[in-house]
Amino acid sequence: MYAYIIRRLLLIIPTLFGIMVINFAVVQVLPGGPVDQAIAKLTGDDVDVTARVGGDAGSEVTAGKRTESVGKQAGAPSRYRGAQGLPPDLIKSIERQYGLDKPPLERFVLMMNSYIRFDFGDSYFQDRSVAQLVTDKLPVSISLGLWTTILVYLISIPLGIKKAVRDGSRFDVWTSGVVIFGNAVPSFLFAILLIVLFAGPSYFDWFPLRGLTSPNFDNLSTWGKIVDYFWHMVLPLASMIIGGFAGLTMLTKNSFLEEINKQYVITARSKGLKESRVLYGHIFRNAMLIIIAGFPAAFIGILFTGVMLTEIIFSLDGLGLLGFEAALKRDYPVMFGTLYFFTLLGLVMGIIGDLMYHVVDPRIDFEARDH
Numbered sequence: 227m228y229a230y231i232i233r234r235l236l237l238i239i240p241t242l243f244g245i246m247v248i249n250f251a252v253v254q255v256l257p258g259g260p261v262d263q264a265i266a267k268l269t270g271d272d273v274d275v276t277a278r279v280g281g282d283a284g285s286e287v288t289a290g291k292r293t294e295s296v297g298k299q300a301g302a303p304s305r306y307r308g309a310q311g312l313p314p315d316l317i318k319s320i321e322r323q324y325g326l327d328k329p330p331l332e333r334f335v336l337m338m339n340s341y342i343r344f345d346f347g348d349s350y351f352q353d354r355s356v357a358q359l360v361t362d363k364l365p366v367s368i369s370l371g372l373w374t375t376i377l378v379y380l381i382s383i384p385l386g387i388k389k390a391v392r393d394g395s396r397f398d399v400w401t402s403g404v405v406i407f408g409n410a411v412p413s414f415l416f417a418i419l420l421i422v423l424f425a426g427p428s429y430f431d432w433f434p435l436r437g438l439t440s441p442n443f444d445n446l447s448t449w450g451k452i453v454d455y456f457w458h459m460v461l462p463l464a465s466m467i468i469g470g471f472a473g474l475t476m477l478t479k480n481s482f483l484e485e486i487n488k489q490y491v492i493t494a495r496s497k498g499l500k501e502s503r504v505l506y507g508h509i510f511r512n513a514m515l516i517i518i519a520g521f522p523a524a525f526i527g528i529l530f531t532g533v534m535l536t537e538i539i540f541s542l543d544g545l546g547l548l549g550f551e552a553a554l555k556r557d558y559p560v561m562f563g564t565l566y567f568f569t570l571l572g573l574v575m576g577i578i579g580d581l582m583y584h585v586v587d588p589r590i591d592f593e594a595r596d597h
Contacts, residue, residue: 259558346562366545370466387510437458438542
């Protein structure tokens with residue numbers, strides 16, 4: 227087992243490196259980087275309205291025309307959109323400000339050298355370090371991911387067990403319809419539906435539309451803070467649970483169905499043991515191995531896939547919203563820093579998930595599987 231762990235740890239290095247290389251290469255060809263945005267602000271191209279010059283209505287010109295006019299005066303070619311006419315020294319100064327004055331290969335090597343030491347640099351636009359931003363936003367995302375994972379397990383396991391015990395019954399049929407619906411409807415669409423129904427003036431204004439706490443949160447009592455927190459969590463959690471419980475429910479049902487028909491269950495029943503004792507004393511332990519061991523992977527999956535859209539829709543100040551805004555603004559330190567950190571976290575949690583299988587059932591030997 228130790229050799230397997232060492233191999234998996236060593237495999238993290240090329241996997242992480244490959245992911246960073248691909249994303250870094252893609253970003254190099256995407257338009258609208260920080261230099262382009264800085265140039266747009268200088269030339270006025272970021273404002274899509276006419277600008278009045280000198281207070282005379284007849285002297286209105288668009289930002290694009292101003293840029294074109296300046297470009298004709300200087301005529302300096304540039305690889306940046308809208309930079310024609312700006313002094314080359316100014317362009318180089320902007321590149322130097324964002325650390326983009328070096329060749330891509332050199333920038334990538336310097337970036338990875340810093341990331342190995344977990345030095346992710348500073349955000350371009352928020353005047354804070356990436357580590358500080360992640361630390362501030364992480365509790366919101368962890369809170370959403372953890373509560374969602376716990377609730378999904380609390381719903382899916384009892385439901386899956388009951389579906390297995392009553393396989394083929396009317397209960398199994400109509401709950402399968404609910405499971406199929408939950409699996410088919412994207413969580414973000416369900417989130418929008420919840421907002422329309424329960425957080426707006428159209429139908430029921432029962433829950434807050436955004437944030438995890440109320441403006442007067444600090445003035446509330448301890449019990450009031452707890453109630454306020456969960457009041458804000460109802461809609462985000464509901465939108466994430468609807469898409470997460472379906473797969474785990476069917477996995478639980480299939481695991482129990484597979485164990486119910488095995489010989490040791492027939493033997494236990496023939497000895498006159500009660501059905502509850504057979505179900506929870508024998509079947510449960512074996513059927514739940516894969517489900518319990520998969521908890522770390524399930525948590526990471528929910529944290530990476532479901533949280534981002536939920537945070538954007540409900541305006542929750544977590545890592546998902548941070549990454550979304552960083553991508554829009556081309557805030558490269560935040561983009562690559564969070565990508566590196568969470569890719570590394572995901573790979574490590576994958577190893578922990580494999581170890582959980584061995585801890586729950588020592589008969590599972592990854593060394594034997596590799597040979």
